[in-house]
Amino acid sequence: MEYLAISGLKSDIDLPPEERDSKDDIPLKTLIAVGINTDDREEYEDTAFLMTNSESLEVEHSPPEDPVQELSKRTGTIWTATAHIITGVIGAGVLSLAWSTAQLGWIAGPLSMTLFALITLVSTLFLCECYMTPDPEYGPIRHRSLTGAVKFFLGEKKQKICAIFVLESLYGTAIAYTITVTESVSAIQKSNCYHNEGHNADCGRVNTNMLMLIFGVVQIVVSQIPDFHNMAWLSIVAAVMSFTYAFIGLALGLAKVIGNGMVMGSISGVPADSGVEKLWLVFQGIADIAFAYPYSVILLEIQDTLKSPPSEKQTMKKASRISIVTTTIFYLCCGCFGYAAFGDKTPGNLLTGFGFYEPYWLVDYANTCIILHLVGGYQIFSQVIFALVERWFAAKYPNSALGKNLELKLPVFAGFELNIFRLVFRTAYVVSVTGIAMLFPYFNQVLGMLGALNFWSLGIYFPVEIYIVQKKIGAWTRKWVLLEVFSFICLVISIVALIGSIEGLIKAKLS
Numbered sequence: 001m002e003y004l005a006i007s008g009l010k011s012d013i014d015l016p017p018e019e020r021d022s023k024d025d026i027p028l029k030t031l032i033a034v035g036i037n038t039d040d041r042e043e044y045e046d047t048a049f050l051m052t053n054s055e056s057l058e059v060e061h062s063p064p065e066d067p068v069q070e071l072s073k074r075t076g077t078i079w080t081a082t083a084h085i086i087t088g089v090i091g092a093g094v095l096s097l098a099w100s101t102a103q104l105g106w107i108a109g110p111l112s113m114t115l116f117a118l119i120t121l122v123s124t125l126f127l128c129e130c131y132m133t134p135d136p137e138y139g140p141i142r143h144r145s146l147t148g149a150v151k152f153f154l155g156e157k158k159q160k161i162c163a164i165f166v167l168e169s170l171y172g173t174a175i176a177y178t179i180t181v182t183e184s185v186s187a188i189q190k191s192n193c194y195h196n197e198g199h200n201a202d203c204g205r206v207n208t209n210m211l212m213l214i215f216g217v218v219q220i221v222v223s224q225i226p227d228f229h230n231m232a233w234l235s236i237v238a239a240v241m242s243f244t245y246a247f248i249g250l251a252l253g254l255a256k257v258i259g260n261g262m263v264m265g266s267i268s269g270v271p272a273d274s275g276v277e278k279l280w281l282v283f284q285g286i287a288d289i290a291f292a293y294p295y296s297v298i299l300l301e302i303q304d305t306l307k308s309p310p311s312e313k314q315t316m317k318k319a320s321r322i323s324i325v326t327t328t329i330f331y332l333c334c335g336c337f338g339y340a341a342f343g344d345k346t347p348g349n350l351l352t353g354f355g356f357y358e359p360y361w362l363v364d365y366a367n368t369c370i371i372l373h374l375v376g377g378y379q380i381f382s383q384v385i386f387a388l389v390e391r392w393f394a395a396k397y398p399n400s401a402l403g404k405n406l407e408l409k410l411p412v413f414a415g416f417e418l419n420i421f422r423l424v425f426r427t428a429y430v431v432s433v434t435g436i437a438m439l440f441p442y443f444n445q446v447l448g449m450l451g452a453l454n455f456w457s458l459g460i461y462f463p464v465e466i467y468i469v470q471k472k473i474g475a476w477t478r479k480w481v482l483l484e485v486f487s488f489i490c491l492v493i494s495i496v497a498l499i500g501s502i503e504g505l506i507k508a509k510l511s
Helices: 039-046 068-073 079-091 093-129 146-154 157-199 206-221 232-258 276-290 296-303 312-344 360-396 420-439 442-468 478-510
Strands: 132-135 141-142 405-408 417-419
Touching: 079 232, 079 296, 079 312, 093 157, 093 232, 093 276, 093 296, 093 312, 093 360, 093 442, 132 478, 146 296, 146 417, 146 442, 157 206, 157 420, 157 442, 206 360, 206 420, 232 312, 232 360, 276 442, 276 478, 296 312, 296 442, 360 420, 417 420, 442 478
Parallel strands: none
Antiparallel strands: 132 141, 405 417
């Protein structure tokens, strides 16, 4: 799953003490819909929050405003919302869907993707009802983020739990991106080697640890770029790149099926040495599918970009239906064509597992798109954590010399502000991410763990519980029981997926 994050992050560590924001909540990200007046952007930004350090329960809401001003701030439509959702969902997870289909087989594979789509749609429809409080269409209170809504409906303790899962998701995604970029660079090197030396040539083993270290050094440098979080073009480039490599993978799979003249694969999927081993593979396949779908973390932020009438709730529900249907069709095509092309030999990563050798330039281009997407995507996710920690440090130690900006004058370059804490913390962060990626450089297993950890917690549990409070559904009523059973079933799915991913991670590490 990908989060579409566009400008809005501003760390208080960049401001003098007297200008630092006293709010306890930490900005997560801001989505800017097509057509938003830039004059209102400052008021529109910083509406999504991660966690609070205060004891009081603060609610982020919109007081009554002039209708003209309100209209100028929220100009999104069903089509801009649909575009945001699809862009936010489709990403690196699509590369593992063919492998997941291969583990599950021709019946369970497509059925699982369809089932996850329905579950995701149901949970998002619940969350759409909770954007406005107390009335779902007229408010007047607006909840502009998942963590903000959790705090209002469920309390501060559960908000902090939600924030932990959000941070885990962001940090884990940085690890997954490091692994994926390394695989793509390796694939480009091997692709050129196979093209020049032949498909049966021994192109040697690529030093993946060295590639990860190089990628880490690049991220350390990029993380120090001033106002990197305000580069709106970054998300646009990332979105274009993700669609490009996903479509190339789909096209190559289709071409391979046509070239083979037959559809490969079986009803039961890839065979295993034992029933238990097959069960682990099935659980891993489910976990990878779980990684590719939910987008509840960004749903309320997208909904906050919509104009009305019609109500934001109605527009967001329609956009969610269109997005889920479109994404599912695309996922089914990628997963099924990939499995049909390679059968039991389906690679874990469709574009780096060398099911495709030619045209080598197209394989290289697709992997280059992956690299460009994930280099920027790494920072999109990491800037959230940077802002959180740096804001905490600025509030905790307002007079610390480590938090002050030092003006550096470098030859040729313009003046550069160096912040010691920012330099040390961001460097340590990238080093830790790179170190974990070097310890566990396993694409499918890492994606599976992230999918299993976040599918139920962020995608099901919190939306369902918020919906129950919003609709004042009494305990042990028929509707309450159905909702809790739905949540429990999804919890069981997440648990078995997590077990399978952990088993696969340990097995890959020991092999």
